[in-house]
Amino acid sequence: MITVEQALSHVLALAPPVRSEMIPLDQAFGRVLAEPVLSRITQPPFEASAMDGYAIRDADIGSPLAVIGEAAAGRAFPGKAAPMTAVRIFTGAPVPAGYDRVVMQENVSRTGDTIIIANSDGGSNIRPAGDDFRQGQPFHPVRPLSAPDIGLLAAMNLPVVPVAARPRVAILAGGDELVPAGTVPGPGQIISSNDLAIAALVQEAGGDPWRLPIARDTLGSLRASLEAACEADLVVTIGGASVGDHDLVGQVADDVGMDLSFHKIAMRPGKPLLAGKLGHIPMLGLPGNPVSAIVCGILFVQPLIRIMQGLETGLRVERARLGADLAAEGNRQHYLRARLERRGDLPVIVPFASQDSARLSLMAEADALLVRPAHDPARKAGEQVNFIPLRG
Numbered sequence: 447m448i449t450v451e452q453a454l455s456h457v458l459a460l461a462p463p464v465r466s467e468m469i470p471l472d473q474a475f476g477r478v479l480a481e482p483v484l485s486r487i488t489q490p491p492f493e494a495s496a497m498d499g500y501a502i503r504d505a506d507i508g509s510p511l512a513v514i515g516e517a518a519a520g521r522a523f524p525g526k527a528a529p530m531t532a533v534r535i536f537t538g539a540p541v542p543a544g545y546d547r548v549v550m551q552e553n554v555s556r557t558g559d560t561i562i563i564a565n566s567d568g569g570s571n572i573r574p575a576g577d578d579f580r581q582g583q584p585f586h587p588v589r590p591l592s593a594p595d596i597g598l599l600a601a602m603n604l605p606v607v608p609v610a611a612r613p614r615v616a617i618l619a620g621g622d623e624l625v626p627a628g629t630v631p632g633p634g635q636i637i638s639s640n641d642l643a644i645a646a647l648v649q650e651a652g653g654d655p656w657r658l659p660i661a662r663d664t665l666g667s668l669r670a671s672l673e674a675a676c677e678a679d680l681v682v683t684i685g686g687a688s689v690g691d692h693d694l695v696g697q698v699a700d701d702v703g704m705d706l707s708f709h710k711i712a713m714r715p716g717k718p719l720l721a722g723k724l725g726h727i728p729m730l731g732l733p734g735n736p737v738s739a740i741v742c743g744i745l746f747v748q749p750l751i752r753i754m755q756g757l758e759t760g761l762r763v764e765r766a767r768l769g770a771d772l773a774a775e776g777n778r779q780h781y782l783r784a785r786l787e788r789r790g791d792l793p794v795i796v797p798f799a800s801q802d803s804a805r806l807s808l809m810a811e812a813d814a815l816l817v818r819p820a821h822d823p824a825r826k827a828g829e830q831v832n833f834i835p836l837r838g
């Protein structure tokens with residue numbers, strides 16, 4: 447069995463090059479720029495007033511000044527500065543050439559068309575041209591575009607942007623016992639939950655989930671589904687990854703010519719994970735136990751989807767103090783479902799008493815996955831450990 451770290455680097459190596467597409471900016475929130483974009487304009491495009499007040503020359507401070515005109519946002523003053531004059535000006539207006547500062551109107555007394563400056567402290571109140579960004583300035587954040595990013599791209603006058611295509615992810619749950627949510631399960635049947643949970647993880651990572659009909663535990667059914675799934679950018683199967691007589695995913699993937707990267711990891715839960723390539727399409731075979739499927743979704747499927755968009759993996763490991771004693775670990779890296787309590791210098795992490803990989807209710811309740819390396823010795827409450835946060 448390979449380690450989790452080795453498995454992750456194999457999985458990430460399956461990523462095809464980022465595919466890009468042009469989309470309107472109003473659809474780009476949460477998408478990832480596929481290449482640097484260059485601002486089409488300079489902002490501010492001119493020296494702009496930061497206040498409502500009067501544009502004046504520094505040399506004239508202390509004297510009464512004649513107000514000779516007005517500059518408003520979108521309406522420049524057509525003339526030029528002259529000694530002993532001022533121009534009435536508003537926030538965002540171009541500052542007429544020759545004036546050195548804008549004095550806030552609160553600091554000026556005006557009688558008719560004459561002003562006297564009561565207080566000229568407080569800076570020039572002029573934003574230099576290009577103070578924010580310049581024409582040709584590159585912008586390439588490696589993150590899903592945020593609201594401020596969208597605003598900046600709009601200000602750069604880029605109404606259409608190149609983004610990484612959302613990876614289309616085929617999700618193929620298989621098992622004779624499975625029926626879709628919303629149906630009444632017959633004897634021996636259970637509701638298929640993994641496909642919906644994995645679809646949500648795919649969405650969260652920026653992918654476009656495509657759930658196929660549930661496959662049956664026969665070579666024919668699985669093969670037909672797998673072949674259909676190859677329309678996608680990434681194929682994720684769920685269940686049938688282990689060694690039982692009805693666990694056929696490995697065999698069918700082999701039959702359709704998968705180039706196997708690995709099958710089985712020293713990891714708990716998630717041991718039977720398999721990965722490879724179907725032609726040029728990456729494929730991950732997740733174990734069927736609901737917690738195992740979700741943990742593998744977080745540790746492998748989401749990072750791969752992010753890499754396929756040019757992002758980092760998004761995996762974050764943080765430190766916490768143990769809230770309970772723990773026995774020594776076995777030969778697999780263990781991801782324990784746990785509750786976090788925020789107190790003191792570090793959060794306190796308390797793993798649930800049951801770590802059964804079928805207990806979806808505990809996975810849903812978990813704030814974190816406590817990460818214990820294979821062969822980790824027994825630990826005492828208060829010792830520091832690593833965890834992966836599951837919220838925010």
Ligand SMILES: Nc1nc2c(c(=O)[nH]1)N[C@H]1C(S)=C(S)[C@@H](COP(=O)(O)OP(=O)(O)OC[C@H]3O[C@@H](n4cnc5c(N)ncnc54)[C@H](O)[C@@H]3O)O[C@H]1N2
Binds near residue numbers: 620621687803
């Ligand atoms: N002899 C061995 N048996 C098992 C081993 C092993 O090493 N030797 N590994 C165990 C581990 S660890 C896991 S994890 C499971 C994984 O098995 P499969 O990937 O083959 O999954 P299935 O057998 O198809 O299903 C397991 C379990 O999960 C339920 N399931 C499956 N799909 C769904 C779904 N879409 N939604 C909800 N629940 C699902 C299924 O009904 C089973 O209860 O193997 C162990 N066995």
Ligand code: MOO
Binds near residue numbers: 714
């Ligand atoms: O790895 Mo299984 O995923 O232990 O339940």
